[in-house]
Amino acid sequence: MSTTTVRPAKGSREPGEQPDPPEAELLPPPSDDEDIPVPPGAARTLLAALLGPHRGRITLAMLVILVQQAALQAGPLLVAITMDRAVPALRDHDSGPLIAVIGAYLGCAALSTVLQRAFIRMSARINQDILLELRGRIFRHAQRLSLDFHERYTSGRITSRATSDVDALRELLSEGLQELLTVFLSVFYISVLLLVMDWRLGLVSLVSFLPLYLITRSFRRRSLRVYRRSRTATATLIVKFTETMNGIRPVQAFRREAANEAAFGVLNRRSATAQAEGFRELARFVGLSRTTANVWVTGVVVLGAFLVTDGSLELGVLTGFVLYLRRLYDPIDQLAMFLNSYQSAAAALEKIAGLLAHEPTVAEPAAPVTLPAGTGTGREVAFRGTRFAYRTGKEVLPAFDLVLPAGRTTAVVGATGAGKSTLAKLLARFYDPTEGRITLDGVDLRDLSTADLRRGVVMVTQESFLFSGTVAENIAIGRPGATREEVEQAARAIGAYDFVAALPEGFDTDVRKRGGRISAGQRQLVAFARALLADPAVLILDEATSSLDVPGEQAVQRAMRTVLAGRTAVIIAHRLSTVEIADRVLVMEQGRIVEDGTPAELIGGTGRFADLHQAWRASLV
Incomplete structure (x- = not known):
């Protein structure tokens, strides 16, 4: 007789009673806030793997937006040339410079529009291909994961990875990255043009980047913690919703509607609170950055006025300078929205990377062995x-x-x-x-x-x-x-x-x-x-x-x-x-x-x- 030793029984059951619960139910369930651990660097590795196959198309899209921004940022410079060169020439009955400036302005506007359209179409195709691959990876990997994983983490938590977390990445890829490229390219072009137009006012303007950088850095650190909590709260909300809908029969049979509604309400308020914290951080960032920008614009205009008065700066240059400053600081709101999307997407990517980095405990053998030919239908x-x-x-x-x-x-x-x-x-x-x-x-x-x-x-x-x-x-x-x-x-x-x-x-x-x-x-x-x-x-x-x-x-x-x-x-x-x-x-x-x-x-x-x-x-x- 073969013998073995197993866990003491919890009591026998007579015929007709309900079947045994799975042994996994004897494990303590994960808490609402518990999530899949994320190995260091997993998010960056995943991002590199997703972007790698599209490196060529991404490079081409970058070149397109590079030229598009160059054409777009030529406007204020052409205005300055008009005021300081074309208008005086027109007084001398020479319309050539004015016609040339108008032609250049219209050409740049047309080129910017065409390239903007091309970039949007290219980036949209790249984004959809990346999201398609990501959803496929999540689905394939979730099926590969071992039974102990699925018994510990609910299907709602995995569903959250493939839905709300992927949606957060979609928002970043479809809108946020274009805003980021626009902001950084415009800042680069405008900074160069400001220094070329007048190095004194240019240096004063660029010094404003220091307080703006500190404000942005503070926002990024604070909001990342907020969005991590937000992604976890959203996942927990989906888990509760999925669990309730899957168990709708016992819910209705045992009149659990009110209790479930109360529990869902707590989770819903927790999610709403996390979202509200994110918006408060965004409002704080926009307020501080806008105040800093307005103070700097005022200072540059006052200094420029003194330079024009003493004849060391042309009025057209000052006008172009002010126009460029508005363009330099106006994208702050765009940057804020990007950082808002980025923090949400970064937290989502972290969650997804944790799931994809989780290896099955029941692994496929590196060198599989073939079963010997059997003598019948059974095996020992x-x-x-x-x-x-x-x-x-x-x-x-x-x-x-x-x-x-x-x-x-x-x-x-x-x-x-x-x-x-x-x-x-x-x-x-x-x-x-x-x-x-x-x-x-x-x-x-x-x-x-x-x-x-x-x-x-x-x-x-x-x-x-x-x-x-x-x-x-x-x-x-x-x-x-x-x-x-x-x-x-x-x-x-x-x-x-x-x-x-x-x-x-x-x-x-x-x-x-x-x-x-x-x-x-x-x-x-x-x-x-x-x-x-x-x-x-x-x-x-x-x-x-x-x-x-x-x-x-x-x-x-x-x-x-x-x-x-x-x-x-x-x-x-x-x-x-x-x-x-x-x-x-x-x-x-x-x-x-x-x-x-x-x-x-x-x-x-x-x-x-x-x-x-x-x-x-x-x-x-």
């Missing part, structure tokens, strides 16, 4: 010194050895929390053992490619999750290349054909979200057909008949006797009627396998399984 499963503990360090399965012969059906029963479902998840490699190994015909599961493992080992759970789509499409998930005839044969073998054929469109009936168009028992039959079509060497049934009525369960059992013949199967069950079809029964209790034998041997004994069987028979009467 062996647990060698296998131990498992969750991330908290709480041990669920102390080290144990167990061999499941090929082509045999083994049932595992026991009290709630004894680790039965954990055993099944280890065999399906949803988790890796903390110590020891699990082998399939002598090959460590960690050495098999995910594709080979999923073809060889299939698990049917009590959830029986169905995707939106037809019945045929849901069954064909087991083997995507299967023909319609093979799909129908699988349904017929499991006893699902008659009820499917009776649906309005038969196998082409759309089961809708989560299979809500059909009953729970019918969903389980479809899940069985899906697993059987996959034709695995090892089939795991984790409470897979819990939603079936007695006639449905009997029909499945009849089909299973034929389908499981010669196949290695592990059945986790509380319904002892399901256990009766097994070749071998393992009873787990108080952290150990306390009984091991055939159903008949254990029923005829005086152990725990015999007591469970007697209680089950009494419940039927």
Whole structure:
């Protein structure tokens, strides 16, 4: 008899009670403010990876905006030339300079308009390509992440990464970056022109950058903290909303509307408070920067007036200077809006980078091993010194050895929390053992490619999750290349054909979200057909008949006797009627396998399984 040690049971359950909760539920859930850790530099690495493939197009777009800004900033200089050169020449009846200036002005305006349009179109295509790639990465990576990640972090938190966080980046890419380029290029061009026009006033004007830089730096530091809190608050809000909508049936059944509304209200106010803090920081920045700019413009105008009076500065130059100063300081509001978008996007990019940097705990092997050719449909499963503990360090399965012969059906029963479902998840490699190994015909599961493992080992759970789509499409998930005839044969073998054929469109009936168009028992039959079509060497049934009525369960059992013949199967069950079809029964209790034998041997004994069987028979009467 094989023995093992697992976590003490939380109490046995009689037939008809609800199935075991997943062992992961015994973990403390993450707090509302807990988020995925972000490795240092992950955001910069992600940004570089997203921009890298578009380096050529980005360079071309930069050249376009460079020329566009040069054409745009020529306006005040042409005004100064008009006042100091063209107008005096016109008094001398020479209209040539004025015509040349007007032509240059109109040419620059036309060139600026054309290049602005070209830049917007180019940047829009680049932005959409980047966001398309980013959403795809989030979706692909979320599917790759291991089960322990998804059991700890809610789907709402991941949804927030792919929706609100990506939207924050979209706003920055579509509007913010153009504003930033416009601001920096205009500042560069204007600074050069100011120094060329009059170095004295130019230096005075450029000194204003020091207080403006300090104000901007303070805003950036303060607002980044605010927007980090804002992104977390938004994610928590989405989590609560998603959780409530997914659980709308129990919400309405147990009249949880008022309580949920109150909880949602708290989270909603927290999100609103975080947003308000961001706007307060923005208002503070705009107020201080505007005041600084106005004071400097006033000082430059006064100094320029004295220079014009003593004849060391031409009036046209002063006029052009003032126009350039207005252009120099007017983008401050644009810069403020950019920084507002940037801080929000930076916090969002940080969250996304944390998700994408999170590696699966169940990793694909670097050098996959091919399973040896089998002699039949089943494979031998062996647990060698296998131990498992969750991330908290709480041990669920102390080290144990167990061999499941090929082509045999083994049932595992026991009290709630004894680790039965954990055993099944280890065999399906949803988790890796903390110590020891699990082998399939002598090959460590960690050495098999995910594709080979999923073809060889299939698990049917009590959830029986169905995707939106037809019945045929849901069954064909087991083997995507299967023909319609093979799909129908699988349904017929499991006893699902008659009820499917009776649906309005038969196998082409759309089961809708989560299979809500059909009953729970019918969903389980479809899940069985899906697993059987996959034709695995090892089939795991984790409470897979819990939603079936007695006639449905009997029909499945009849089909299973034929389908499981010669196949290695592990059945986790509380319904002892399901256990009766097994070749071998393992009873787990108080952290150990306390009984091991055939159903008949254990029923005829005086152990725990015999007591469970007697209680089950009494419940039927």
